[in-house]
Amino acid sequence: MSEMRLEDKLGTAWRKPHFIKTPALRWGLIAGFVVYMIAAVLTIEVDWGRVYEGLDRGAAFVLAFTSPDFTSRASDIWEGLFESIVMTVAASVVGIAISIPIGLGAARNIAPLPVYVVCRGIVAISRALQEIIVAILLVAIFGFGPLAGFLTLSFATIGFLSKLLAEDIEAMDRVQAEAIKASGARWTQWINYGVQPQVMPRLVGLSIYRIDINFRESAILGLVGAGGIGATLNTAFDRYEYDTAAAILLLIIGVVMALEYLSGIIRARVQ
Amino acid sequence: MPVLDQNGTQVWRRRTGRESLQRWFGWLLGVAVFVYCWQIISASTTWFFVWDAPRIANDIWTRATPPRWEYITQLGRPIWDTLNIATLGTLISLCLAVPVAFLAARNTTPSALFIRPIALLIIVSTRSINSLIWALLLIAIIGPGVFAGVVAIAIRSIGFCAKLLYEAIEEIDQTQVEAITATGASRWQVMAYGIVPQILPAFAGIAVFRWDINIRESTVLGLVGAGGIGLQLSASLNVLAWPQVSLILIVILVAVVISEWVSAKVRGAII
Numbered sequence: 143m144s145e146m147r148l149e150d151k152l153g154t155a156w157r158k159p160h161f162i163k164t165p166a167l168r169w170g171l172i173a174g175f176v177v178y179m180i181a182a183v184l185t186i187e188v189d190w191g192r193v194y195e196g197l198d199r200g201a202a203f204v205l206a207f208t209s210p211d212f213t214s215r216a217s218d219i220w221e222g223l224f225e226s227i228v229m230t231v232a233a234s235v236v237g238i239a240i241s242i243p244i245g246l247g248a249a250r251n252i253a254p255l256p257v258y259v260v261c262r263g264i265v266a267i268s269r270a271l272q273e274i275i276v277a278i279l280l281v282a283i284f285g286f287g288p289l290a291g292f293l294t295l296s297f298a299t300i301g302f303l304s305k306l307l308a309e310d311i312e313a314m315d316r317v318q319a320e321a322i323k324a325s326g327a328r329w330t331q332w333i334n335y336g337v338q339p340q341v342m343p344r345l346v347g348l349s350i351y352r353i354d355i356n357f358r359e360s361a362i363l364g365l366v367g368a369g370g371i372g373a374t375l376n377t378a379f380d381r382y383e384y385d386t387a388a389a390i391l392l393l394i395i396g397v398v399m400a401l402e403y404l405s406g407i408i409r410a411r412v413q
Numbered sequence: 414m415p416v417l418d419q420n421g422t423q424v425w426r427r428r429t430g431r432e433s434l435q436r437w438f439g440w441l442l443g444v445a446v447f448v449y450c451w452q453i454i455s456a457s458t459t460w461f462f463v464w465d466a467p468r469i470a471n472d473i474w475t476r477a478t479p480p481r482w483e484y485i486t487q488l489g490r491p492i493w494d495t496l497n498i499a500t501l502g503t504l505i506s507l508c509l510a511v512p513v514a515f516l517a518a519r520n521t522t523p524s525a526l527f528i529r530p531i532a533l534l535i536i537v538s539t540r541s542i543n544s545l546i547w548a549l550l551l552i553a554i555i556g557p558g559v560f561a562g563v564v565a566i567a568i569r570s571i572g573f574c575a576k577l578l579y580e581a582i583e584e585i586d587q588t589q590v591e592a593i594t595a596t597g598a599s600r601w602q603v604m605a606y607g608i609v610p611q612i613l614p615a616f617a618g619i620a621v622f623r624w625d626i627n628i629r630e631s632t633v634l635g636l637v638g639a640g641g642i643g644l645q646l647s648a649s650l651n652v653l654a655w656p657q658v659s660l661i662l663i664v665i666l667v668a669v670v671i672s673e674w675v676s677a678k679v680r681g682a683i684i
């Protein structure tokens with residue numbers, strides 16, 4: 143803020159301060175943005191005739207939500223949904239169990255440097271690789287079926303949970319941990335009574351959130367053959383059976399909403 | 414405080430007997446569910462493939478290395494498409510998310526009884542369905558191509574952006590709004606001068622954060638035919654051109670790392 147005397151400002155109209163204060167940077171960003179937008183819009187090929195034709199199908203799909211068909215493919219739907227839930231549960235349990243030691247290792251104030259580097263490396267790899275790409279590779283290696291999906295979700299859970307857990311441990315109150323240490327606690331006791339109580343509420347909250355994400359992701363793993371409801375959904379779209387697709391989407395939304403509601407209750411109880 | 418009597422001396426216990434029994438049964442139930450889920454996964458797995466997996470993985474690795482570097486000349490256009498899908502999708506979703514967020518926030522919604530639930534429903538339903546599923550749906554409706562990808566990313570991001578934004582709106586400092594109202598400002602002026610300046614940093618942060626996520630998601634949208642570098646990935650996978658696959662994976666990793674770096678820098682500058 144440039145120093146301006148009150149007398150100079152008196153009499154001039156007030157102007158809204160800009161969000162980006164340097165004028166050169168502001169105009170540069172605006173100009174760059176406009177140029178990019180023109181280039182982007184010009185290079186996107188949109189077949190408007192095809193889009194116009196599709197509007198009818200879009201309307202048919204939206205209408206399908208008013209009469210979802212749960213019955214005619216009932217066995218496929220329930221089987222897929224059940225498999226998705228099974229994968230979610232198993233992968234969340236294994237993922238959370240593995241991510242706790244890795245999270246401890248990735249916290250700089252607990253782990254020695256070599257362990258820290260290794261654990262951070264695992265977290266970085268797991269976060270950089272997309273679930274669906276991991277699933278493609280694992281399906282190629284382990285064959286079709288829920289095992290590939292289970293491994294994918296576990297792997298993704300490790301990256302997510304370890305990183306956030308490690309950040310939480312790094313931000314913990316050192317005084318409490320030191321007090322436990324001063325009482326002559328072993329390393330395991332120190333973790334259990336000095337560190338764990340401080341991070342537990344957040345860990346529970348994040349775990350529940352991750353279960354929610356895992357379920358949502360498990361819905362698409364079927365597209366590449368890794369089990370779950372995605373395969374059924376893909377088939378429904380391919381056969382233009384919008385009412386079945388609508389039923390599956392409604393089920394997914396329903397489960398996600400139920401999980402979110404549950405996580406709200408659990409987080410309120412823990413915190 | 415739960416205490417245990419041991420030979421006349423009182424020993425501190427963390428939980429009462431009843432509580433620890435409850436927890437024990439909780440753990441038992443959890444383990445039973447996990448074992449059951451694992452059995453189902455195991456039953457639908459061909460274990461021969463799993464035992465054979467190291468050999469297959471080794472085989473794929475030798476096929477995939479070294480990456481076919483000269484193929485990168487054909488990847489320029491797909492990368493540009495991917496960038497466009499993410500950026501245009503984010504922009505469109507922000508335009509749609511702002512009104513939804515204002516309708517969903519408790520302190521700005523015109524009607525908490527009728528409009529707020531609708532806005533919340535939009536947020537939940539767009540958030541709980543993965544962008545790949547949106548892409549599948551849009552391809553069935555408006556045909557394959559970059560445009561379907563843009564719209565899929567846009568729809569998927571509405572819920573995310575609107576949720577974070579309405580939480581930011583609900584956390585604003587009400588005294589500033591009151592001060593603007595006291596000057597006799599209209600409803601729109603209150604919004605423009607009392608609310609918007611307070612949420613602008615949060616808004617910019619959310620936009621960049623979502624853009625970063627969208628870059629990740631748009632790299633795989635091509636797997637279902639919605640344009641971008643994923644198209645090349647799925648084409649290479651279909652003809653088992655592993656050297657090309659490994660090059661594409663490297664390019665995707667680099668793109669993800671760069672976008673994460675940009676987003677961290679911008680968010681660091683804003684907040």
